[in-house]
Each structure stands twice: as C-alpha cells, then as structure tokens.
Amino acid sequence: MVVTTDRPRRRLRGVLGAAVVLLAAAAMVAAGIVAARPGRLVSATPADGALLATAPGTVGLEFSRPVDPGQAHLSVAPAGGGRVLSGPPRADGARVTAPLPGAPAGAYLVAYHVVLADGTSLTGSHRFTVSPAGGADPAPRAAPPDAGSAGHEHGVVDPATVVVVALDALAVAVVVPLARRRSRERLTRLAGMLGGRAARRRKEER
Secondary structure, three states: OOOOOOHHHHHHHHHHHHHHHHHHHHHHHHHHHHHHOOOOEEEEEOOOOEEEOOOOOEEEEEEOOOEEEEEEEEEEEEOOOOOOOOOOOEEEOOEEEEEOOOOOOEEEEEEEEEEEOOOOEEEEEEEEEEOOOOOOOOOOEEOOOOOOOOOOOOOOOOHHHHHHHHHHHHHHHHHHHHHHHHHHHHHHHHHHHHHHHHHHHHHHHO
16 A cells, blocks of 8 residues: 655745745845946947047946936047047936037047946046048947946956856756655655565465
8 A cells, every 4th residue: 555645745845935035035146236236337429449530519428327416527638638628517317428519630538537326436538539531430339447447346246147056056956856756756656566566476376
C-alpha cells in the first residue's frame, strides 16, 4: 500500500515563497542602486567634436537629473581664447541651454558648471567647430566621460546584473528541488514495481 503525504507540497510552497522573497529583495536592491547613482552629463548639442557647416543658434546640455536653476552656468567662447559669445543660460528640468547668436566660423569651447537637484556638482567642457566646408549638423550623442566632471560611476554595480543573478538564484532554488522531488518519485515508483515483481515471484515459487 502506498501512503501519500502533503510534505512535498508544503516543501514546494516553501521554496516558491522563498523565491518570491528573493525576487522582491533583488528588485529593492536594484532600485536602491539606481537611486544611488551619481548624476552625470547625458548628451550635448552640438556634440563633442562636432563639425558644423553653420553655427548653432543655441547650445544645450542634457543631464541625468534635474538641474538647480540658480546653479546652472554655461558659456561658449572661441577655443583659442576670447570673449564669451553665448547669452545667459537657462535651466529647464534636466536640460541647460544658452543662446549663441551670430557665431562666426571657428573652433569653440563649451564650458559648464552645474549643481543637480541631488546636490551633485558637475564641471566639464567640450569642443565643436563651425566650418562652411563642414558636413551637416550631427545628431546629439551621449557625452563621453569628462576628466573635469564630478560624479563618476566607478565601482557601481549594474542593476541588470543584480536582476540576472537573482533570476539565476531563483532557478536554482525552484528547479533543483523540483528535479530532486521528481527523481524521488521515480525511484519510489521503481521500488514499488520491483517489490511487486518480487512478491509475485515468491507466490509463484510457493
């Protein structure tokens, strides 16, 4: 006679409960890492190193977090030195812009210093060139890491990596116990079959 119990079911419920807790903890850790990331410059218009056929009417910087309007400083001047050609900067959310009226051909240096809403202070610069023989205005691109900028992200763990590791752990926590359970069930059925055959043989021998 085969006696069944609810122990495997209770064990499975326990494993699934632990898996849910694990995923919730991974999500909280990932959210905390994202929130702890320092602010940074995301893109610049014109982009660093851009070669333009005509001078832009404005220059703009996009940051990863909102900028304090009272701490937004942006200027454009000839790369070889000279007076600032750009007008007063304006911060709108995470974007800072400054007008650049009537800039002649030449190389320009864009310098900025901003304080983000989280208190992060960023300082940096990049260049672009206006040349009538240049190509079309390239699309904005992500700004490269600037040696003079604050808020580097060295040593920060990618949240995606945390989630992948959590999913791997979940697979181990759920699949392995299920596989073991099925193996035990198969061994139990095999033992029952062998025992039944042995009993029949003993009856036949009698």
